[in-house]
Amino acid sequence: MNERKTLEERAQMTDLERLRHSCAHVMATAILRLWPNAQFAYGPPVENGFYYDFDLKEHRITPDDFEKIEAEMRKIAKENQRFERIVISREEARAMAESGRLGGLADRPGNPSRFKIDLIDKIPEGEEISCFKNGEFIDLCAGPHVGYTSKCKNVKLMAVSASFYMGDESKGQLQRVYGTAFESKEELAQHLVQLEEAKKRDHRRLGKELKLFHIDEDVGQGLILWTPNGAVIRHELQTFISEELRKQGYNQVFTPHIGKLALYKTSGHFPYYKESQFGAIVENEAMQACADAGCTCAEIMQRLDALSGKLRQQINDRVGSEVIPESRVLPDDKLLDGFMLKPMNCPHHIKIFDSQPRSYRDLPVRLAEFGTVYRWEQSGELNGMTRVRGFTQDDAHLFCTEDQVAAEVLGCLSLVKVVLNTLGMNDYRVRVGLRDLDSSKFTGDPEKWDKAEDACRQAAATLGVPFTEEPGEAAFYGPKIDFVIKDVIGREWQLGTVQVDYVLPVRFDLSYVGPDNRPHRPVMIHRAPFGSMERFCGVLIEHFAGHFPAWLAPEQVRILTVSEKSEVFARDIAAQLQAAGIRYTLNADADKIGAKIRNAQLDKIPYMLVLGEKEAASGAVAVRHSKRGDLGVTPAAEFIANLVAEVKERRL
RNA sequence: GCCGAAGUAGCUCAGGGGUAGAGCAACGCAUUCGUAAUGCGUAGGUCGUGGGUUCGAUUCCCACCUUCGGCUCCA
Numbered sequence: 001m002n003e004r005k006t007l008e009e010r011a012q013m014t015d016l017e018r019l020r021h022s023c024a025h026v027m028a029t030a031i032l033r034l035w036p037n038a039q040f041a042y043g044p045p046v047e048n049g050f051y052y053d054f055d056l057k058e059h060r061i062t063p064d065d066f067e068k069i070e071a072e073m074r075k076i077a078k079e080n081q082r083f084e085r086i087v088i089s090r091e092e093a094r095a096m097a098e099s100g101r102l103g104g105l106a107d108r109p110g111n112p113s114r115f116k117i118d119l120i121d122k123i124p125e126g127e128e129i130s131c132f133k134n135g136e137f138i139d140l141c142a143g144p145h146v147g148y149t150s151k152c153k154n155v156k157l158m159a160v161s162a163s164f165y166m167g168d169e170s171k172g173q174l175q176r177v178y179g180t181a182f183e184s185k186e187e188l189a190q191h192l193v194q195l196e197e198a199k200k201r202d203h204r205r206l207g208k209e210l211k212l213f214h215i216d217e218d219v220g221q222g223l224i225l226w227t228p229n230g231a232v233i234r235h236e237l238q239t240f241i242s243e244e245l246r247k248q249g250y251n252q253v254f255t256p257h258i259g260k261l262a263l264y265k266t267s268g269h270f271p272y273y274k275e276s277q278f279g280a281i282v283e284n285e286a287m288q289a290c291a292d293a294g295c296t297c298a299e300i301m302q303r304l305d306a307l308s309g310k311l312r313q314q315i316n317d318r319v320g321s322e323v324i325p326e327s328r329v330l331p332d333d334k335l336l337d338g339f340m341l342k343p344m345n346c347p348h349h350i351k352i353f354d355s356q357p358r359s360y361r362d363l364p365v366r367l368a369e370f371g372t373v374y375r376w377e378q379s380g381e382l383n384g385m386t387r388v389r390g391f392t393q394d395d396a397h398l399f400c401t402e403d404q405v406a407a408e409v410l411g412c413l414s415l416v417k418v419v420l421n422t423l424g425m426n427d428y429r430v431r432v433g434l435r436d437l438d439s440s441k442f443t444g445d446p447e448k449w450d451k452a453e454d455a456c457r458q459a460a461a462t463l464g465v466p467f468t469e470e471p472g473e474a475a476f477y478g479p480k481i482d483f484v485i486k487d488v489i490g491r492e493w494q495l496g497t498v499q500v501d502y503v504l505p506v507r508f509d510l511s512y513v514g515p516d517n518r519p520h521r522p523v524m525i526h527r528a529p530f531g532s533m534e535r536f537c538g539v540l541i542e543h544f545a546g547h548f549p550a551w552l553a554p555e556q557v558r559i560l561t562v563s564e565k566s567e568v569f570a571r572d573i574a575a576q577l578q579a580a581g582i583r584y585t586l587n588a589d590a591d592k593i594g595a596k597i598r599n600a601q602l603d604k605i606p607y608m609l610v611l612g613e614k615e616a617a618s619g620a621v622a623v624r625h626s627k628r629g630d631l632g633v634t635p636a637a638e639f640i641a642n643l644v645a646e647v648k649e650r651r652l
Numbered sequence: 653g654c655c656g657a658a659g660u661a662g663c664u665c666a667g668g669g670g671u672a673g674a675g676c677a678a679c680g681c682a683u684u685c686g687u688a689a690u691g692c693g694u695a696g697g698u699c700g701u702g703g704g705u706u707c708g709a710u711u712c713c714c715a716c717c718u719u720c721g722g723c724u725c726c727a
Contacts, residue, residue, distance in 0.1 A: 051722095060656085161722035162655030173655055176722070204720095208663080217700085217718055273727055344727070378653050378725060379718095387726085475727075499727095563684040590684070598688035612686055622687080630687060 013045070013144060016183070019152065020045035022083060022134075022145045023073075023181040024052045026152045029137040030072035031177070032105045035059050040103035040139065041115035041165050041174055048191075049180030053163050055115075061175050066157040069177075077153040081135035083145040093120050093129050093140065105136045115165060116140045154188040155181040203541035204384040210546055210554075210604060212537075213385060222382040222389030224534050229554035232583065233540070234533050236552050238370055240422070240650065241394055241530075244415055250368040250396060255348035257372055258339040261304060266315060266507055267347045268323070270340065271305045276376050278389075280304050282338035290336065303336035318509050345371035346526060349397040350508050353522075358512040363522065364400035364408055370533065371395045385538030386493070392533045394496075398525040399510070402448065405500060405523050406455035409481070412498045413459050416483060416529040424652045425543055427486040429466045432456050433473030445502070452500040452523075453479045477503035483529065485539060493539050496529035547627055550606045551647040557584040558605045560596040562612030564588075569616035573609065573636055580640045582647075601626055607643065 013021065024043035027050075031038050035056055043052030061069075093102070094117065100108030102116040119140055123129055132141040134149055146152070156179060163176040182188040199205070207213045212230035219225060226234055242252065261280055264270035270277070282304070290300050305328065312324045342348065349367045358365065372392045381387050398408050413430075420428060434453050456479045460467040474480055478500035485493045501524040504510075511519035530536040540552075550556050557577055561570045567588050577584045587596050593610060600608045610622040614633075621639050623631040634642075 062657085159721060160656075163723055164654080173723095175656090178722085215719095221718070269727070276726070375726080380653065380655095380723080381725065382719095477727095494726095560687090561684095562686050565684075590682090590690095592683090592685050592690060593687065594685090595689055596687090601688055608687080610687060614686085624687060 017045040018144050019146055019183065020050040020179075020181050021143075022149070023152045023155050023179060024050040025083075025132065025134055025137065025139055025141070025145070026073050026076050026149055026155070027069065027157070027177065027179055028052050028054070028103065028139065029076050029105070029134065030069050031056075031061075032137065033072055034065075034068060036105060036108070037111060039111070039113060039115060042119075046178075049158060049178060051176050051178045053165065053174040053176045055174050061160050061177060063160060070155065070157055073155055074153060076135065077149050077151075077155075079135060080148050080150040082148055084133045085143055085145075086131045086133055086138075088129055088131060090120065090123075090129055093131070096131075096138070097140070102131065102138060102140050104138070113140075118165075151183075152181060154183065154185050155179055156188060156192070201542045201545045202384075203386070203538040206541050206546040207384065207538075209602075212541065212554075215384075220389070221379065222377060222387070224385055224388055224390070230537065232554040233548065233552050234537060237533065237537070237540075238394075241419060242368075244418055245366075245368050245396070248366070248411055248415060250366040253349065253352055253367050253369050255342075255345065255352070255369060255371060257342060257374075259342050259347060261338050261340055262307065262311065263347045263351075264340055264343075265307045265311065267350075267504060268315075268507060269343060269347075273343065274305075277343045278341045278374050278376050280338035280340055282336065286336055286338070300336065303330060303334055304338060306330035306335055308332050308335060314509075315507055318506050319503075341374040342371075343373055343375050345369060345373060345393065345395045346397055346504060346524070347508075349395075350504060350510065350524075353397075353399050354508060354510055358399070358522075360401060360512055360514045360520070363512060364398050364404050366396060366398045366408075368394075368396035385534045385541075388532075388534050391535070393528040394530045394533065394536075395526075395528045398527070399505075399512075399522040400525065401512075401514075401520070402451065402523055405452055405525070406458065408525050409455050409459040409498055409500065410462065412525065412527045412529060413463055413481070416496065417463060419529070420485075422650055422652075423540065423543070425485055429468070429484050429486070430460045430463060431473065431482040431484060432460050432467055432469045433475070433480045433482065434469055434471045435474045435479065436472035448502055449479070452502075456481050456498075456500065475499050475501070477501045493535070495531040495536060495539065496527065497531075498525060498527040498529070500525055546604045548604070548606070549650070549652045550643060551650045553604075553606050554583065555585055555603070555605050556582050556643070556647070557607045557609060558596075558600045558603075559584060559586045559609045559611060560593060560600065561586075561588045562593050562610065565613050566611045566616045570611045573611065573621060576636060576640055580644050582640070582643060597624065609639075 021044065024045070028040050028043060031054065035058065037056065037058060039055040041053040041055065043050065088096070096102045097113040097116040097120060100111040100113055102113040104111075104113060120129065129140070130142055131138050132143055132145055157177060158180055159178040161176050161178070163174050165174055180188070180191060182191060207230070210229060211227050212233065214225045214227050215221070215223065216225060245252070258281065261270060290303070295303070307324070307328060307330075309329045312326075312329050315324055316322055348371075349369070352367055353365055370392050372390060374390045377387060377389050382389070398412075400408050420426065435449055457469065460481055480497050480499040482497045483495050485495055505521050505524050510522050512522050514520040548554075559570050559574055559577075561567050570586055570588060574584060574586045587600070589596065597608060597610070604626055606626050608624040608626070610624060612622075615621055618633075619636055620633045621636050622633045623639060625631055
């Protein structure tokens with residue numbers, strides 16, 4: 001990520017990026033005034049601000065230092081230094097860097113600007129080398145910058161963290177200070193308010209407050225426990241998605257959470273993705289036999305990784321090349337088979353497809369499952385519901401003829417569109433991952449690729465949402481379409497993907513009988529349009545900020561009695577809601593009505609029924625909506641009928 | 653996995669070498685109230701876990717676990 005941007009890319013910097021880039025220089029100037037030995041490395045603008053990486057041994061920056069640094073930055077802004085572009089020769093640049101002058105305030109003998117030296121060496125021969133000077137600070141920099149430092153006054157430092165030079169751990173660890181900056185004070189203030197908003201919407205916080213899910217250390221990190229409230233939401237979503245799947249001719253299946261290692265050797269997932277899978281599960285007897293034979297741990301691992309000569313031969317024959325080297329083969333009596341927690345559902349679904357002969361008349365076969373998979377994500381990556389180690393994909397695998405690919409991809413996309421529309425998530429984009437023509441990473445017949453890529457491209461175009469084509473982003477076995485959702489705060493989340501696959505049908509030797517009465521190879525489409533229920537719910541929680549529409553809300557109605565005098569009536573209304581299948585609770589506590597309303601509001605219950613003596617007398621309910629406020633008095637039957645319709649239609 | 657920060661009551665947080673404190677929540681009593689907080693009272697903690705230093709550790713030191721922010725990664 002720390003690659004030098006090309007000059008062209010730099011020229012495309014927006015005004016805001018240019019400002020933030022200049023702010024990075026101002027921050028470096030300020031930090032150098034405070035700690036003259038700092039060695040600056042790389043300081044670009046980023047999505048929400050900027051950062052600068054630097055090495056500083058004698059002091060570890062903490063948020064307590066921000067005030068001091070910001071004060072110095074404000075001073076520099078006041079000094080209104082001009083940003084001056086200076087073109088120098090490679091030799092001059094090196095000399096300046098050697099003396100510690102680049103990325104420094106003055107010559108620093110014995111303190112050469114080592115990162116800058118490296119950066120100079122990385123600049124291609126013949127390319128112009130430029131510096132930018134503001135006041136006493138000179139930095140190696142291609143620019144561009146704003147004219148004067150006075151522009152850089154609406155700045156705030158946000159965070160400090162560790163980073164590596166060029167992302168390379170071996171180069172030693174640097175300190176990184178993040179900041180943000182805007183043209184105006186108002187925009188900065190607004191950004192900070194937005195960040196506060198984002199914090200309030202954080203699904204981890206709301207998940208706790210609204211009791212939607214729980215992660216327990218004793219169960220394991222990255223493993224979601226869906227508590228009753230969250231389970232209601234997930235169940236409603238799954239019901240909804242299932243209904244849409246039925247409309248589109250999918251068949252639902254169920255498969256177990258584990259499968260034999262050999263299955264994943266056939267698919268090619270094991271041991272290729274071993275790093276991100278849970279370890280093998282081996283039967284006690286087999287383990288004991290290994291122990292009796294005096295196997296070391298390494299030998300056991302080797303026996304697990306290996307496969308039989310027969311399987312190797314089969315797969316190599318099917319693929320038509322030496323995808324599995326001789327070195328992975330062990331004699332059958334040395335092989336150790338075990339089970340794996342499934343990291344994906346496709347092999348199981350493939351086996352269902354392959355469990356009976358298929359005719360072209362049967363195609364496409366669409367097998368859907370809310371399939372739970374397990375992946376060994378790195379511990380530092382885990383995050384609430386959005387990055388976990390066990391999750392349930394809204395998965396399906398479509399087996400079709402080559403001619404059907406385009407229509408099937410289109411079908412997948414229209415499903416996504418229906419669901420996202422229903423949830424009011426209209427701000428999303430589509431990324432079409434194509435192969436990189438220059439790369440050997442992508443296997444298979446170029447003609448098929450062209451056809452599939454074309455199908456994806458055309459399908460994406462019909463969605464009526466922005467899409468980008470990204471060469472090199474395809475899976476190695478086929479092109480794919482990814483959905484990137486933007487939430488209300490503007491953050492992007494990658495959810496599902498649709499992938500066309502020509503490889504697995506080969507590895508599993510899948511076939512169907514064509515009209516010519518001969519076997520043909522089907523094409524597979526993998527699709528998990530929402531990625532996982534976990535991530536999708538996490539995004540959904542933030543999308544709605546916890547204010548779920550009635551059809552999804554764990555508690556749809558809360559009945560609030562004004563006093564004991566209306567309790568009998570309240571119980572009657574409760575019975576009616578129960579009969580109508582509404583999820584409700586009754587709050588007949590001794591609290592005052594204001595307190596009950598406040599609590600229901602905090603619990604983000606969509607509908608509150610305020611029931612006092614007046615309502616009891618007329619058989620009506622006073623309705624309050626958590627977002628729309630007091631809706632006035634309605635006959636109870638009418639309220640219930642409306643709510644039932646609202647839920648049934650999944651209104652927002 | 654790497655770097656940094658943090659972990660004290662259900663939640664949000666204060667404190668600090670002499671075995672803990674607030675607000676909210678919970679529970680009890682009183683109050684029966686009309687659209688975002690009624691009052692009083694009670695209970696609740698091996699101060700993340702395990703070691704070490706010490707007469708004594710929640711506080712200091714070490715290791716580990718978990719969380720957060722980044723980095724790297726994401727079939």
